[in-house]
Amino acid sequence: MLWTIFLLLNGLLILVLLYSTRTRKKNEPPLDKGLIPWLGHALAFGKDAAKFLAKMKEKHGDIFTVRVAGHYVTVLLDANSFDAVLNDTVCLDFTRSRNQLLKRIFSLQLPSMKPAAERKWMETHFQGLHLFKLSSSMNTHLQNLLLSDQKGCSPSEWRQDGLFSLCYSLLFRAGYLTLFERKDNTSTVYKEFRQFDSLLTKLARCSLKRGEGKIANLSRERLWELLSPDWESRESESNSWQQSYRHFLQEEGVDAEMQKRALLLQLWTTQCNAGPAAFWLLGFLLTHPEAMDAVKSEISRLTLQDTSLQHPHINPLEAHSTPVLDSVLSETLRLTAAVMISREVVQDKILRMASGQDYHLRRGDKVCLFPFLSPQMDPQIHQEPQIFKYDRFLNDDMTVKDKFYKDGKRLKYHTMPWGAGRNMCVGREFAVTAIKQFVFLLLTHLDLEMCDPEAKLPPVNPSRYSFGMLQPDGDLQVRYRLKRTQHEM
Numbered sequence: 001m002l003w004t005i006f007l008l009l010n011g012l013l014i015l016v017l018l019y020s021t022r023t024r025k026k027n028e029p030p031l032d033k034g035l036i037p038w039l040g041h042a043l044a045f046g047k048d049a050a051k052f053l054a055k056m057k058e059k060h061g062d063i064f065t066v067r068v069a070g071h072y073v074t075v076l077l078d079a080n081s082f083d084a085v086l087n088d089t090v091c092l093d094f095t096r097s098r099n100q101l102l103k104r105i106f107s108l109q110l111p112s113m114k115p116a117a118e119r120k121w122m123e124t125h126f127q128g129l130h131l132f133k134l135s136s137s138m139n140t141h142l143q144n145l146l147l148s149d150q151k152g153c154s155p156s157e158w159r160q161d162g163l164f165s166l167c168y169s170l171l172f173r174a175g176y177l178t179l180f181e182r183k184d185n186t187s188t189v190y191k192e193f194r195q196f197d198s199l200l201t202k203l204a205r206c207s208l209k210r211g212e213g214k215i216a217n218l219s220r221e222r223l224w225e226l227l228s229p230d231w232e233s234r235e236s237e238s239n240s241w242q243q244s245y246r247h248f249l250q251e252e253g254v255d256a257e258m259q260k261r262a263l264l265l266q267l268w269t270t271q272c273n274a275g276p277a278a279f280w281l282l283g284f285l286l287t288h289p290e291a292m293d294a295v296k297s298e299i300s301r302l303t304l305q306d307t308s309l310q311h312p313h314i315n316p317l318e319a320h321s322t323p324v325l326d327s328v329l330s331e332t333l334r335l336t337a338a339v340m341i342s343r344e345v346v347q348d349k350i351l352r353m354a355s356g357q358d359y360h361l362r363r364g365d366k367v368c369l370f371p372f373l374s375p376q377m378d379p380q381i382h383q384e385p386q387i388f389k390y391d392r393f394l395n396d397d398m399t400v401k402d403k404f405y406k407d408g409k410r411l412k413y414h415t416m417p418w419g420a421g422r423n424m425c426v427g428r429e430f431a432v433t434a435i436k437q438f439v440f441l442l443l444t445h446l447d448l449e450m451c452d453p454e455a456k457l458p459p460v461n462p463s464r465y466s467f468g469m470l471q472p473d474g475d476l477q478v479r480y481r482l483k484r485t486q487h488e489m
Ligand code: HEM
Pocket: 119, 122, 269, 270, 271, 273, 274, 277, 337, 339, 340, 341, 417, 418, 419, 422, 423, 424, 425, 426, 427, 428, 430, 431, 468, 469
């Protein structure tokens, strides 16, 4: 018995040594294994990916390989070279890592489903007439919720809340009512979702503490039940997005249990980004009075134009362009959208950089792009990248500024909040419309101000880097009340 244990331990030690003895070969990116065997840089990466990768970029440049929990991850931070990764569907694959994450986070396995078929279904359902209907429904739900949340308060009475809670709760509930069938449990779903979402990054990294695993499992199970259509109710006969998605899953041969679980994945994908984005946008406006003035004056011109045209039923945002608000949104997303685009190297690959230099990528490794660091926070592309400049994406003639350069070369990707390539966000048009509708509604219907006029935006929760929109650590306290008239801005 003792001998068996001894031999097993020896075998394990040899494996650890074999893994830690990897050396950099000719033409490979700089290799940084970190000091801890096997784990390598896993702790620093998971704690604050942006800080860790910025440090590595400073040390090694635009491409390097790091060891993370037994895996070797090549990180590419030159936006001009991204296409070499995004366009390669032969040597690079994203389905295996995605499936692993789906299993870990959502306890979901969809072996029969072809990712291309799902993507196509999603694209069809977020464009054209579908998109128009979804956006109109979203607008109606936002208005109704905003007004019903104020019921019971006298018009002059101020209410206090955290801005993050206010934005997330309203946008989530309106999004849920727009896409999902059950209308009777919106607030319960929101509360449970926030609980689940607070543990999501730990679920993905397998770093749940004792006790947290049980909470995450219970929360997930509860959400599966809450999202299941209510067969007793006549609403289940509706022709909702959710019902159409379930039909699609059935056609793809997904069994009933996995259909139920897939709904939670879709709830997360469709609802986890817009609320936090709206929070940062309004937070930047509240802490940058010149930006708030510019947006308010653009909006008041819109509402005045519409009254004079006597088309009150048309949403002014659809009838007119809003270059200032668009620039504010792009700038907000530049500063707070932090997706990690990841691929698995399934065949050895030569990666040609825009500079002409070739790097060899080894089969079995991973390759990642982290657009938050570059292009979004790259000082060579965006001057003073840490600072919020509301007109960064505006030309002098009020057209969209989309020409940005690095090393004299115009960039194809100057900001990438929606990802890129085959995983690019399919809901981006819907999301942009929803966030703009929300900001428009809040600024036209509410008096909104910070409780402490000197307050600053809370810092970012660093564990959220890589997971899409960032979330704050803490909140910004605001007070608000219904305006007496809509034109009182
Ligand atoms: C500010 C808001 C949003 C941002 C920044 C955002 C960003 C992203 C990003 C970066 C991805 C790719 C994820 C990856 O590669 O792993 C993605 C995927 C996706 N997004 Fe969004 N998103 C937003 C809002 C929305 C909304 C409101 C919807 C729908 C209602 C939506 C629907 C989707 C879907 C369905 C996918 C999956 C696409 C696929 O798997 O091919 N997103 N989003």
